[in-house]
Amino acid sequence: MPKDGGIGASTTRREDIRFLTGRGKYTDDITLHGQTYAAFARSDVANGRIKSIDTTAAAAMPGVLTIFTGDDFVEVGGNPAGWLINSRDGSPMKEPKRPVLAHGKVRHVGDAYAAVIAETAEQALDAVAAIEADIEELPAVVDMAAAVAGGELVHDEIETNVCFDWGWIEDNRAATDAAIKAAPHVTTLELINNRLVPNAMEPRASTADYDPGTGDYTLYTTSQNPHLTRLLISAFVLGIPENKLRVIAPDVGGGFGSKIYHYGEEALVLAASKRLGRPVRWTASRTESFLTDAHGRDHVTTIELACEKDGTFIAFRTETMANVGAYLSNFSTATPTFLHGTLMAGNYTVPNVYVNVKAVFTNTAPVDAYRGAGRPEATYSLERVIDKAALELGIDPIELRRKNFIQPDQYPYASAAGLEYDSGNYDAVMDKLEAMMDRSGFAERRKASEAKGMLRGLGVNAYIEACGIAPSNLVGVLGSRVGLYDAATVRVNATGNLSVMVGAHSHGQGHETAFPQVVAEMLGIDPASIEIVHGDTAKIPFGMGTYGSRSLAVCGSAVVRATEKIINKAKKIAAHMLEASDTDIELIDGQFTVAGTDKSVSFGEVALKAYIPHQFPLEDIEPGLEETAFYDPANFTYPSGAYACEVELDPETGNVTVERFAAADDFGNIINPMIVEGQVHGGLAQGIGQAMLEQVVYDDSGQLLTGSYMDYTMPRAANLPFYSVHHASTVCPSNPLGIKGCGEAGAIGSPPAVINAITDAIGNNDLAMPATPQAVWSAIHGNA
């Protein structure tokens, strides 16, 4: 068979046919017989004591079937945090309960305290408006520094607003402090990593269908990981046995992290469907998405870089406050710690790193992993302080980075922040980046800009991230309460086509195209004969889902392992058919051949034999051809790269135009270059959005001022340049595909490149994200 659709082919995405012709099937497209509708009563104050909730009038409204309040869930469990973090003093983090519906207190604007189920969505909403809740407004905890200092509490029972005070690596603290004290030069920078709303195109939605005849529950929901959602609901929240709960995540219109987590609305519709014996659907409005989807980022950081006068790095030390919002979302404690602190050595041979992170409860929406998840925060801190140091030391920013890069012969490299980097060649990537940017032509371009009254700047950065999340052994030691393997089942059907059931979920990543390329390459068959099945706990093996750029590195490796098992068994069948020893069978281009002979059978013939096992050696081989593999990685993977941004800006208005953007990434081996480039483009759009446009603003009373697209600026095509994208490749040694992952890189590497370009243009390092026109104008003119 032709192999031009195998590994390395830029095959167009097969799933796009349904997405681009409006035939995708999302949760809200699934309508069940007798379906009812849920709507939520949500707090309009950020912090309040619930004194009473009167649902009498609401219950009498047309079409209302039942109403839930927090009282209905007092006996069930809370939605847990998936990662235990211990504070520097050894004490465990504070874990206040996160109930299905608020009980006793509401803790952020949008916090749901009641839900109405009605015959129509409009009736449910009208009835919500008729609920009379007496909620005593309390002072809101919004500012992190004030929250740490004490005063009003988000959770009274834990007697503090600090979830944990974490040191990484605590044993290195004294050495790092001493190194900084003795250093010839120390650069200090205070930074805010701005809070973002994930803004998946499809809002969250959940439909629960309880069958009183069997006692089975089915939950259709917008999830990046249906098995994880089922586990959380079964083991922690509602106690429904896993074998009685089927979770289906059908087509999902983007997640960016926000749909990793289990949310209370999922538990509510399940409980409601049980109570009514009818299906219950809830679909978030865009306003609800702004108010209740887990937000991203929101760090306040002070970073110090200590170095020699020649620019040799001695130490990085950071102190960060990380906002976790009102409740601990599932990964919220891992994101600012092990996905952030462990990356604080960057791409550099720095001997001393110490990171302190205080996680802080506030009366705002929960904050959790959002595309990049901790690594953008790490990269932004490092790459901005390096630029500032370069300016102070009078060293070219690229040369300063090169001087401190880990060299290709140093791998595996034990970073000062506790990770073992696998491979890379940062100078080669930087060489490529400089060529892509035509750096030598920058001076001319700057002159041309200045001639028309404009400023021009060029900014670069380097980044490294930890992906392929994650080795269970390692993360277990670090506090993870789950394993982070993944799984695949390869089913060869009797007629020779394949169904491959995978634990990873595809919601924009192109798995349905890329995974078959891997299997087709291994078997030498047409990828069109291979179908990927995902997103349904009744169909797929237990997988941990899609996040952390892990799908191909972890789940794809499980696919490889399962396919290897298929090949081994198929060889035995072929050997039987060919009356040869299985050790003599070779699989070449879809044909099983006895080595050194012209005797062969095709893959299809072997498949048919497996299911019509006439004269089959049943004592040696079972019928059928189906194999499952679970894969747990040996290490994280370490994608790395260097980005450059060139901006032109109007000093009269502060308006910035991104003129050029170049991304040189090392993702290891690449399965589908077109999909990878698309992932980079999407990540860059989100990173440039963070750098220049996007910003969540709560006022002092905890009201969300950026609660719609009238005030929250999403990047539009006109805000973005044409990208120049290049993939270098050093093979990843820790998985069978040699791949590192590409989903988050764009969002990780781009913000510091953009800001470094703008600070280069204006000659002033005092600039925060997002670099709105007013912020840039103020930085130029010194106006508030």
Added chain:
Amino acid sequence: MYATKYHRPSSLDAANAALSGADDGKLLSGGQTLLPTMKQHLAAPSDLIDVRGIEGMTGICMDGDVIVIGAATTHAEVAGNADVQRLCPALASLAGGIGDPAVRHMGTIGGSVANNDPAADYPAGLTALGATVVTNKREIGADDFFTGLFTTALDDDEIITTVRIPATAQAAYIKFRQAASLYALVGVFVAQHASGARVAVTGSGDDGVFRHAEMEAALNGNWNASALDGIAVSSDGLMSDIHGSAAYRANLIKVMAKRAVEAC
């Protein structure tokens, strides 16, 4: 959206009758502000009286050198009208820059000026061009029509029928958009009339659109961007919000005014 009663009268009299017979009636034209507000449960009029079916309410014609625009004429029609493009290109450009194509094909000039959003474009255009708003009761000059944030000189039962705009070729509108909504963070419309220069500013004033007397004085007799160099725009009375401080808006007013004069 809460339940509401929809009327589509074909005459002003019928519209008046529907309006006076309603508990809490609202006039509906393109609905680009009113309908989203209702969908968010922020408005709940008992009755909607759609003025678009009223005879004579749409279309553009010339009365001498005055452009007469029916109140229910969409922005897209104004932007694409040959007379407007030829005789008052700044107005065509303003209409063509409102919102996005969907908004421009539904939203109307009468609806926009009656709503008087402080960041809307038309209030600046009408004020700088010295337009007259014609209602079923009277004629109101633009200077007297726009009275504050979302407020106008209109009585509750008054219906705008046409807007009369003296065609002025020497005019330009430049706006600096708020990045999220793409409304004007600051928009400045400048126009040179036989009677003198008029400079109208939208997106900035605490009370909505306003004329900048000092700039007008500077431009009278010296219609040149450099005439504005020495002017310090005060931030007093300007809005301050998450998208722009009063000081930043003051800066933009001067920058946009100069660019508008240059563009004439």
